[in-house]
Amino acid sequence: MNRRSKLYAIALVACASMSASAAYAEANKVVIGDIDDMSGVYADIIGPGGVEAARMAIADFGGSVLGKKIELLVTDHQNKPDLGAEKFREWADRDGLTMVLGGSNTGVNIAMATIAKEKKTPFFAIGAAGASLTGKDCTPYTVHYAYDTTALGNGTATTILKQGGKTWFFVTADYAFGTQLQDAAANVVTASGGKILGSVRVPLATSDFSSFVLQAQNSGAQVLGLANAGDDFTNSLKTANQFGVTRKMKPAALLAFITDIHSLGLETAQGLYLTTGWYWDLNDKTRAFAKRFFEKTKREPTMTQAAYYSATLTYLNAVKAAKTTDADKVMAELHKAKIDDMFTSNGRIRADGLMEHEMYIMQVKTPSESKQPWDYYRLVETMPGDQAFGKLSDSKCPLLKD
Template sequence: MPSLTKFLRLAVVPIGLVLAMQQGRAADPVVSDDFVKIGIMNDQSGLYADLAGPGSVVAAKMAIEEFGGTILGKKIELVSADHQNKADIGAAKAREWFDRDGVDMVADFSNSSVGFAVQALAKDKNKIAIIMAASSDFTGKACTATSAQWVYTSYSNGYSLARTMTDAGDKSWFLLTVDYAFGHAFANDIRKAVTEGSGTVEGEVRHPLNTADLSSYLLQAQSSKAKVVALASAGADMANAIKQAAEFGINKSKTFVAPIVFITDIHAMGLASTQGLRFVSAFYWDRNPETRAWSEKFFKLHKAMPTMTQAGVYSAVRHYLRAIEAAGTDEAIAVMAKMKELPVDDIFTHNGRVREDGLLMHDMYLMQVKQPQESKERWDYYKILATLPADKVFPPLEASACPLIRK
C-alpha cells in the first residue's frame, strides 16, 4: 500500500489541476451554447407592420453586422415572428423560442398586451426582453430584473404632451381610445396630465383595435364641449381617425392630438392632411448628419425611412451585444447589469442610460409636421421645435412603482 505521504501527494495534483481549470474557465468568456440568439417579435402583417414589422428585423440585422456577426467567439443568430397582436400567440412563440430554440433575448413587440405576456415569461426563463411598447407599467409595477423599455412610454408621449398643451391654455379634452392596454395607458396618462393642469376631460369613447370606420366615435367627440380631441391610438387606427376627421370637417372645430405618431403614418396620409400636427418623438432620420447617414443605409435595405421604433430596435440590439461583450457572458442577469452600467451612445441617443427600473432615459423631441411647400424631398416631413430633456419627459425614479427599487 502507498504511504500516507505519497497518497496525499497524488491527491494534491488533481485538486490543483481542478483549481487551475476553474480559474481558467472563470476568466474565459461564457456563452450558454454555440450561439447568441436574438428574437424580434412584432406585428409583421397588420396595422403596426409599417412602424415596426420587417423594418425592425432589418434594424436588428444592421446592429448584428456591426459586430461582424459574432460575439465572444460565437455566432449571433436572428429569428423573427409575427405575434398578430395576440398575447397568446406571442407567449406561445416566446416559450418555443426559449425552451426549444435557445433564444437569449426578445425585442420589439410594439403591442403592450403581447409585451406584458412575454416580459413575464422571460423573467421565469431568465431571458431578456427589451420592449418597444408604450405602457409605463413595463418599468412600473410589472418591471423585472431581465427587462428594459426603450423608445417611449405612455407617460413621455401622453402625459408630457397633454400637460404642455393644458398649461398653454387648452383645458378641455375628449379621449378617443383604442380599447386595449396600449390605449388605456395613454388615456390614463393624458387624463392625469389634464387634471393636474387644471383642465377637464369632457368624455371618453373606446373603439376596437383596427377599426376602419370611426365615424360614430368621431361624432361623439364632435358633440362634446371639448376643445382638444386626443387620439389614444397609433398606426392605422390613428391614421383613420385623422383622415376621417378631416373628411367630416371635425378638425375645423376641434384640435386633434396624436400622442404616438410615426413617420410612416405621415408618409401614408400625406402632408396635406397632417400639416401642423404636433407630437413627441424619440427619433427623426434627418436630425443630424449621423442619423441621416444611418437612415440612408436603412432605406437602401427597407425602402422607407426608419421609424422611432425601428431605430430603437437597432439601438437596443446593439447595446445588448455591447453588454454581452463587457460581461463576458450571455447570462441574463449579468448582461442586464452591464446594460444598466454602460451608457447608451448611438444614432438613437447620446448619453442615454438604462435606469434601475429598466427605463431607458433619453431626450425626446417636440415635432411639427411641415407644410407641403416646406418639404424639400420625400420623407422630409418634420420640424424639430424643441429638444425635451429626459428628466422632463420621464417620471423621476422615486415615483416608479417598480418593485426592484428600494424606497
C-alpha cells in the same frame, strides 16, 4: 442482450449524441428573437423594417460575439398576448434564446415580460408604449426602450395645453396601451387645470371611426385626443378630417410615427404636434443611419426601427463586456452602460428598466415647408429624460422596494 434490447440501446446512444450535438450548437451561438406585429395594424411601425434594422446591427457588430454566431429568429404575434408568450417560451426551451426584441402592442409585451422573468431572458420592449412595463409590470430582465406613455403625455399634452387646449375628448384604443396613454395625457391635462369631457374606446383594427369622432365633436371639447397608433391613428384622423371635425377640434397625436404622416400626407397631417424619441433628420448620426436603412427598404426609419438597431447593439456590447450571455451578468452590464449611438447620446438604463433619454416635441410641416420626400418634422422642443419620463424616485416598479 436480445435484438430488441440492442436496438433500444443503440437508439438511446443516438438520442444522447443528438442531444449533446444540439446542446453544443446552442452553446455556440447567441440567439436574438424578434416577436412583433408583422402583418397587422402596427406592421409599418416596426415589422419587417425592424427585422432589417436588427440585421444591420448584427452585421455591423461583425455577426458574432465571444466567438459565437449571432442568430435572429422572427415571428408574428398577430397582436395576441398568448401567441407572443407561447413563442417566447418555445424559443427559450428549444432554441437557446438569449434575448428578445419586443415589438408593438403593450398587451403582448406585458405577457412576454412575464416569460422573460420566468426564463431569465433579457427582454427589450421597444414598440410597446405602456409605462407599466417599468412600473407595476416591471421585471429584473425587462428594458423599456424608445418611449412610453408617460413621455408621450408629458410632451404632446403639455404642448397643446400651452396653446389653450383645455378641454379634451379621447378616442382610445381599447386595450392596455390605449388605457395607459389616455390616462397619462389626462393626468397632464387635469394637473394643468384642464378638463376631460369624455372618451370612447375603440376595438383594435376598427375600419369605421365615423361614430367615434362624431361623439368627440358632440362633446364640445376643444381637443380631440387620439390615444391610438398605427393604422388606427391614421384612419381616425382621416375620418375626423372627412367629417370636418378637425375644423372645430384640435387633434392631438398622442402617438404618431413618420410612416403615419407619410400615409396621411402633409395636406392632412400639417400642424400636428407629436412626441418622438428619434427622427431621421435630427443630426449627422441619424441621417447616416437613415441613408443606409433607406437604401435597403426605400423608406425612412421610424423611431422604433431605429431603436431596434440601437437595442440590438446595446445588448451585444453588454454581452461582450460581461464575457458571457448569462442573463444576470448581462443585465448588470446594461445597467452600467451609457448609450451613445445614432439613437441617443445620453441614454441610461435605470434600475426600473427604463432607458431614459431625451424626447423631442415635433410639429408636422406644411406642404410648402417640406423641401424633400420624408421632410416632415420641425423640432419644437427637446425634453430632458427625467422631464419626459419622470424621475426614478417616482417609479412604481416593485423591484425598487426590494
